[in-house]
Amino acid sequence: MTTECEEQSNAEKKRCLIIYNPVSGKGIDDEVIGAYHRVLQQNGYQADFVATRYSNHAVEVVANAKEYDVVFSIGGDGTLNEVVRGNFLRKKRLTICPLPSGTCNDVASMYGYSSKDPVKNLHLALDGEVHSVDIGTINDSPFAYVVGMGTFMNIPYETKSVEKRKQGYLAYLKGGIAELINKMRRYKAEVTLDGVRLDGSYSLIMISNANHIAGIDHFYRDVQLDDGQMEVLLCKSRTRGELLQNFVAFFLGQPSDKIISLKAHEVSIRLLERPEKNWCIDGEELKNKSSEYVISVKEKMSFLTPKIKTKSLFMESRNGV
Numbered sequence: 001m002t003t004e005c006e007e008q009s010n011a012e013k014k015r016c017l018i019i020y021n022p023v024s025g026k027g028i029d030d031e032v033i034g035a036y037h038r039v040l041q042q043n044g045y046q047a048d049f050v051a052t053r054y055s056n057h058a059v060e061v062v063a064n065a066k067e068y069d070v071v072f073s074i075g076g077d078g079t080l081n082e083v084v085r086g087n088f089l090r091k092k093r094l095t096i097c098p099l100p101s102g103t104c105n106d107v108a109s110m111y112g113y114s115s116k117d118p119v120k121n122l123h124l125a126l127d128g129e130v131h132s133v134d135i136g137t138i139n140d141s142p143f144a145y146v147v148g149m150g151t152f153m154n155i156p157y158e159t160k161s162v163e164k165r166k167q168g169y170l171a172y173l174k175g176g177i178a179e180l181i182n183k184m185r186r187y188k189a190e191v192t193l194d195g196v197r198l199d200g201s202y203s204l205i206m207i208s209n210a211n212h213i214a215g216i217d218h219f220y221r222d223v224q225l226d227d228g229q230m231e232v233l234l235c236k237s238r239t240r241g242e243l244l245q246n247f248v249a250f251f252l253g254q255p256s257d258k259i260i261s262l263k264a265h266e267v268s269i270r271l272l273e274r275p276e277k278n279w280c281i282d283g284e285e286l287k288n289k290s291s292e293y294v295i296s297v298k299e300k301m302s303f304l305t306p307k308i309k310t311k312s313l314f315m316e317s318r319n320g321v
Contacts, residue, residue, distance in 0.1 A: 013046040014069040017094075019058050019083060021075035022051045024101050028074065035119050036074075043126050045069075052079065062086025062094070070095045070304050072125070074118075077106050080144050081282035084135065087301060088142040097125050097304035098144075104283060107145050110212035112308035124306040131314050132300040133225045134209050138281065139293055146213055147281045147295060148206035150235070151184055151243065154277040154285075184240060188272040193232060193264035203243065204235035207267055207295045211313070220261070221253065224315045228297050232267055234260040266296035 018036060022028050033049060040047045048068075052058050058079060062071060063086040071094050073083040080098045087093050099121050100108035113121045138147045186201040206213075208231050211223035220231050236258045237243035246258040271291045279286035279293075305313075 013044055015067070016040060016045045016047050016070045016072060017062075017065055017068045018047055018049045018072045018074060019061060019079070020049070020051055020072075020101065021058075021079045024075035024079060028101055032118050036072075036122055039119060039122050039126075052082075056082060058082035059086040059089070063089040065094070067092070068094055070097050072097045072099055072122075074099045074101050076101065076104060077144065077283040080107055081284060084142055084144045084301065088135070088299075093301055095130055095302040095304055097128075099125065104215055106210060106212045106215070106283075109215075109217065110145075110210055110309070110313070111303075111305045113306065124308070125304055128304050128306045129310060130302050130304050131226065131310070133303045134228060134230075134297045135299050135301045136207065136209055136230055136295060137298050138207075138279070138286065138295045139288055139290065141281070141286075141288065142299075143281045145210040145282060146206065146208035147279060147286065148204065148208075149275050149277070149279045150187065150202060150204035150206075151237075152204065152214070153206070153280040184238065184243065185276065186236070186238065187275055190268075190270040190272065191234060192268040193262055194266055198234065198260065200234070200236060202234050203237050204233070205269065206233045206235075207231070208233075209297070216251075219251075224313065226300070226314050227263075229263040229265050230267070230295070230297060232260075232262050232264050236260075266294065269293045269295070 020028050020033070037047060037049070050061050052075075058073070059082045062083050065071070071083060071087070073080045073096060080096075083096055087096060098105075098108045098111070099118065100113050101118070105113070108121075113124060135142050135144070136147070137143070184203050186203045188201050189199070189205065191198045191200070191205070209223075209225055211218055211220050213219040223231060235243070235246065237246050242258065246256050249256045250259045250261070269292070274291070278289065
């Protein structure tokens, strides 16, 4: 029988949902899950753990979950994408916290987590702050941080899971080298950014709300995750050598007529040529095949993040809000 004191203690506890992908990265074992459970219990959380078993399982779990103070997404960027999509389907949104455990953890790395120490990551989160983060959509399907098509964008979803578990990030690098061997293609497209038309032929189109992309930190020099805008990159490089040269100049902050980098609230893209590969959305394949795409910032979602990079990533922190 539960005593009145025990009922009051349970009512005062915070409740969290932990969704983890047991095969992400090099896998999540019972020892790590046990450590998470102990830390959460010590910090006054009643925790429910759910291991994903199939594609889009996390979408279903979050969409139909009861009320929680926070939902921890433990896995890679693909797992986080499912959690975000599930949250997008709810009337009352939950606060999300991504913890890294995948092969490439761009979002978690951007916030200052390290995949090397899962317990330290959890402590950083529990001592963190909740921020309102812009959520982009592509043809009304939400994404956590990036969508794109063209050169390199197919590597994350084409790299086999077994290679990711064995080789980690090196598997992506090998895919990138293989991609450079192939002949580059450019695609004619009508691109409109907040009403401004930029037609051309592009080997890479990428729209994001992040400064950590493809394992590269500070991909952009000045990104705020709550400014209502996305970073848009349009690459016109014709050859592999030109592509590498253009990106070196881009990362050094040197101007180039081959790489257009702008901010926009809404981007409309009409492809005049059918791409060989599908679009990439948060490291996964976007199965929605179309010649027209609308990418925009429609809503915000609450994220629990460490304090370590708060001032650099959020306008509200810079303004002292």
